[in-house]
Amino acid sequence: MRPVRISEISYTNVWPVYYYFETEGLEVELIPQVPSQLNRGMAQGEIDLGPISSFAYGEAYPNYVILPNLSVSATGPVGSIFLFTKGKDLSELDGARIALTNTSATSVNLLRILLERFEQVKPTYLTMAPHLEKMMEQAEAALLIGDDAIRGSWHHHGYRIFDLGEEWHKRTGLSMTFAVWAVRREIAEQRLPELERIYQRFIEAKEKGKKDLEPVVNKAISQVGGTREFWEHYFNGLNHDLGKDQIKGLKTYYQYATELGLLKQEIEICTLDLLASISTSV
Missing domain, CATH: 3.40.190.10 (Periplasmic binding protein-like II)
Incomplete structure (x- = not known):
């Protein structure tokens, strides 16, 4: 066997x-x-x-x-699932281009729930390999998960960072x-x-x-x-x-x-x- x-x-x-x-x-x-x-x-x-x-x-x-x-x-904060933006808040992403990592399923759809259900915004999405700078060349925000997100958060790039675990907990009070x-x-x-x-x-x-x-x-x-x-x-x-x-x-x-x-x-x-x-x- x-x-x-x-x-x-x-x-x-x-x-x-x-x-x-x-x-x-x-x-x-x-x-x-x-x-x-x-x-x-x-x-x-x-x-x-x-x-x-x-x-x-x-x-x-x-x-x-x-x-x-x-x-x-x-x-609360998960520490490794981040949306990086060029300074915008989640509520300001209506119509924005958001690059999504091609390594994720749960977090991609969690982001859509946070934006579309809670913030009532409708971005456009493109899926890319998890390279932060390349993603940000083509989009106004980028979603990374896992160690890619951790490494991205360590760099002094000036992006605003939203932890999706924290954003979910703020809106629902749930794990x-x-x-x-x-x-x-x-x-x-x-x-x-x-x-x-x-x-x-x-x-x-x-x-x-x-x-x-x-x-x-x-x-x-x-x-x-x-x-x-x-x-x-x-x-x-x-x-x-x-x-x-x-x-x-x-x-x-x-x-x-x-x-x-x-x-x-x-x-x-x-x-x-x-x-x-x-x-x-x-």
Whole structure:
């Protein structure tokens, strides 16, 4: 039987979990990619489980179930999902050209919710590779996520920066869940014993990350740059649980995305009961 293929978001926002994720004794293959590529791989059956964009789950939720208590979320600033503008406020972007990173799904649509629903503005959008200066040559604002956004925020370019997690929280008072751990339904049905072992490793890794971030911080400094103070603040601002607060925010995000026509139907958040069967959250 082939290994279980597990997605790995190739950004630092999952490092507090993946740094401690032990694969010894598991028949698994890790597939590191940016979110948009992982979303595509999961949809095409090339990936079996792991973190994908929350929006991608919403697009194809009948094909997936969610592993409980795992996510990439934030209540307030997320620290790595930024809209850069040439000085304009969000309310001043009506008719503006906005360059969207081609690596994202959740954040692209979160931006549309913030602008079109809350600010009542209608920009025009173009999708580009995540290179801030090239994006800003063609647009009045640019959306970056992950480590591209972090690096962009470090440069003294004079742009105004909006944190989308913070902007969502200002307007809703809710947590924002950017990614969920999903599993294809056929894998949940056919390989449940393996899935339970993999899930247990993820939960153990998440708990270790909560208790000891120092090696994760050291890795980030070494591989990405930045200061210890920056990374400690960044990682402590992330939440990798999927509790009631995260689900409430996620359901609200799906509601707004559906109202804007970004998603085609009402979304059910289905979680996998690893002791029994599939259940639907309320």
